Amino acid sequence: MTNKIAPLIEARGIHFAYSANAPKVVVGASLAVPRGTLGALIGANGSGKSTLVRLLGGLLQPSRGEVLFDGAPLTSIEPRSRAKRIAYVPQTVSTVFPFTALEVVLTGRSPYVSRFQFENEHDRRIAEGALAAIDALHLAPRPVTELSGGERQMVALARALAQEPECLLLDEPASALDLKHRAALVRHLRRLRNERGITALIITHDLQLLDPVFDHVFAMRCGAIVAEGAPAEVLRDEVLAEVYGDAHIRARQAFGHTFVWSEV
Amino acid sequence: MPRLRLGRALAALSGVLIIVTLAALWVGYKPLDLAALRTDETARMVFFRLRLPRVVMAGMIGASLAMVGAALQALFRNPLAEPLTLGVSGGAALGASVAIALGLGAKVAGLPMVFILAFVGAGVAVLIVYHLARTASGAVVLPGALLLAGVVLNLISAAGVVVIQYFTDYTRALQILRWMIGSLDVVGFDLVWRMLIFLVPGWMILLWMARDLHLLAVDEETAASLGVNVQRSERMVYAAASLIVGVTVAVGGTIGFVGLIVPHAVRLLFGEDVRIVVPCSFVLGAAFLMVADAIARTVLGAGELPVGAITALAGGPVFLWLLRRQQRYSAM
Numbered sequence: 001m002t003n004k005i006a007p008l009i010e011a012r013g014i015h016f017a018y019s020a021n022a023p024k025v026v027v028g029a030s031l032a033v034p035r036g037t038l039g040a041l042i043g044a045n046g047s048g049k050s051t052l053v054r055l056l057g058g059l060l061q062p063s064r065g066e067v068l069f070d071g072a073p074l075t076s077i078e079p080r081s082r083a084k085r086i087a088y089v090p091q092t093v094s095t096v097f098p099f100t101a102l103e104v105v106l107t108g109r110s111p112y113v114s115r116f117q118f119e120n121e122h123d124r125r126i127a128e129g130a131l132a133a134i135d136a137l138h139l140a141p142r143p144v145t146e147l148s149g150g151e152r153q154m155v156a157l158a159r160a161l162a163q164e165p166e167c168l169l170l171d172e173p174a175s176a177l178d179l180k181h182r183a184a185l186v187r188h189l190r191r192l193r194n195e196r197g198i199t200a201l202i203i204t205h206d207l208q209l210l211d212p213v214f215d216h217v218f219a220m221r222c223g224a225i226v227a228e229g230a231p232a233e234v235l236r237d238e239v240l241a242e243v244y245g246d247a248h249i250r251a252r253q254a255f256g257h258t259f260v261w262s263e264v
Numbered sequence: 265m266p267r268l269r270l271g272r273a274l275a276a277l278s279g280v281l282i283i284v285t286l287a288a289l290w291v292g293y294k295p296l297d298l299a300a301l302r303t304d305e306t307a308r309m310v311f312f313r314l315r316l317p318r319v320v321m322a323g324m325i326g327a328s329l330a331m332v333g334a335a336l337q338a339l340f341r342n343p344l345a346e347p348l349t350l351g352v353s354g355g356a357a358l359g360a361s362v363a364i365a366l367g368l369g370a371k372v373a374g375l376p377m378v379f380i381l382a383f384v385g386a387g388v389a390v391l392i393v394y395h396l397a398r399t400a401s402g403a404v405v406l407p408g409a410l411l412l413a414g415v416v417l418n419l420i421s422a423a424g425v426v427v428i429q430y431f432t433d434y435t436r437a438l439q440i441l442r443w444m445i446g447s448l449d450v451v452g453f454d455l456v457w458r459m460l461i462f463l464v465p466g467w468m469i470l471l472w473m474a475r476d477l478h479l480l481a482v483d484e485e486t487a488a489s490l491g492v493n494v495q496r497s498e499r500m501v502y503a504a505a506s507l508i509v510g511v512t513v514a515v516g517g518t519i520g521f522v523g524l525i526v527p528h529a530v531r532l533l534f535g536e537d538v539r540i541v542v543p544c545s546f547v548l549g550a551a552f553l554m555v556a557d558a559i560a561r562t563v564l565g566a567g568e569l570p571v572g573a574i575t576a577l578a579g580g581p582v583f584l585w586l587l588r589r590q591q592r593y594s595a596m
Contacts, residue, residue, distance in 0.1 A: 054485075057489055058489075059485065059488050059489060078491075079491035079492075079493065080490075080491035081491075082491065083489060083490045083491040086489075087489065088485070088486075088489035089486075090483065090485040090486060090489075093482070093483045093486060094341060094483050094484070095341060095481065095482050095483055096341055096342065096343060096407070097341070097343065097481055097482075097531075097536045098536060099481075099482060099536045099537075100536075103535075103536065103537065104482055107478070107479055107482055107486070107490065108490070110475065110479060110490050110491075111490060111491055115472070115475050116475075117267070118266040118267040118270070118539065119266065156486070159486070163490075
């Protein structure tokens with residue numbers, strides 16, 4: 001259904017290995033995320049999800065195949081212009097310096113600020129707005145080194161929003177969040193899509209939060225996309241058994257949601 | 265707002281630098297005698313050929329080391345990184361010793377061999393430490409491994425210097441020894457100009473890179489996603505750090521911990537923003553080493569302490585204190 005909309009970000013048969021003699025992590029992966037939709041990338045640990053998202057964000061270059069953004073090769077977009085359109089949130093943020101959360105969020109404005117300038121009042125308002133949009137404005141003055149893992153993830157997400165991107169690529173943004181904040185994150189993403197038309201692709205293991213909010217689910221196994229479609233189409237016993245290589249995973253629909261669990 | 269903060273910080277630190285400069289010019293074996301300066305040719309010569317160039321030299325070296333420290337800390341996301349702890353000074357010292365053993369006078373294109381080999385030694389040390397401290401996937405610089413590799417490189421370099429001293433003749437061995445103790449003794453401005461040929465490009469590169477370093481200090485992957493060319497930034501900072509440390513070590517010997525204390529003081533005073541820390545470390549570093557050198561010149565009366573001893577005595581404990589504090593944030 002969503003396929004009629006032109007894809008904003010698209011991978012065409014991309015391959016990638018971290019070094020010449022290392023095994024390929026991404027093997028001929030293809031996917032297209034239509035503009036203004038929420039996509040989820042699922043799959044077992046080590047299936048190549050993070051690498052694929054880095055390739056989509058232009059942080060890594062595929063050895064074969066190509067990544068297209070808004071119809072043009074991603075490599076043709078200059079990195080700082082790219083940063084105004086695509087925001088990437090890594091799994092963890094590694095800083096050891098006690099930057100305040102607001103300082104970290106302000107780094108999201110750097111693509112808009114020239115080399116020898118600092119962010120101005122306008123940038124500051126956008127950064128605070130980004131924190132407020134995910135109910136995290138109270139973190140602004142706190143040193144990030146004193147925040148919990150989940151709070152750091154919120155700060156990283158706010159930084160990405162401060163870039164005012166068309167496309168968000170999030171690598172397990174909810175891995176350190178409690179259930180309440182995970183659900184809140186999904187609500188925020190839905191609102192960003194509905195109100196600002198943001199396109200997002202997120203890596204997640206929270207399969208039960210996908211249906212009905214997400215438009216698309218892409219399932220990855222051994223470096224390739226092996227299943228894709230609406231959440232209800234992908235979240236089925238036989239598909240999940242194939243994706244995770246495990247026959248114990250169950251998916252059932254009830255109350256307009258799809259519930260996923262594993263028999264222990 | 266950061267720009268206002270940078271302006272205020274630079275204004276305040278420049279005030280400090282001016283006062284320190286005047287004080288450093290004042291004190292010495294004989295305090296400055298302004299009346300004699302106007303009438304006495306000898307006094308004038310002592311001031312303009314000895315004391316003034318020495319204070320300028322101390323300022324240049326202090327500014328350089330502090331700025332390199334600030335840059336390396338941001339690049340490696342490690343507040344304990346600085347030329348000495350990363351083994352860069354050691355590498356430069358080994359290079360300089362080789363040059364002295366081969367004959368001090370040799371010059372290439374008008375530049376002393378000591379500068380050039382110290383630069384090479386510093387560059388090799390940076391590359392080794394960096395490669396040892398990266399994980400297999402290349403994504404993370406391990407903070408503990410970085411410092412350990414630096415320590416071991418310093419030990420290897422020190423052993424290398426000792427071996428060279430044994431193999432070279434007596435006078436050159438003595439020259440190496442004299443030079444290793446480190447001194448900012450200088451006559452006239454010749455050496456200052458020659459150092460500036462190396463230092464100015466290094467300073468420019470680091471100031472140019474300050475924004476990228478700010479983003480790298482937060483997180484490497486995030487910086488890359490914000491448009492920083494990580495590999496190019498790393499190479500530029502290595503090149504600048506090697507240039508600067510090579511020259512300062514070749515001239516003044518190993519002067520440790522300036523690059524640790526000064527950026528740390530700047531952060532405590534003016535916050536973490538690397539775009540503020542880098543230029544402010546430059547100004548405060550100059551003032552810091554002028555003070556250390558003034559102490560080295562005067563504390564013994566007629567004699568003189570190596571300035572590196574003063575900075576190590578002040579900086580070593582700060583390093584240990586930071587190490588203790590650091591363990592709260594990350595497991596080594």
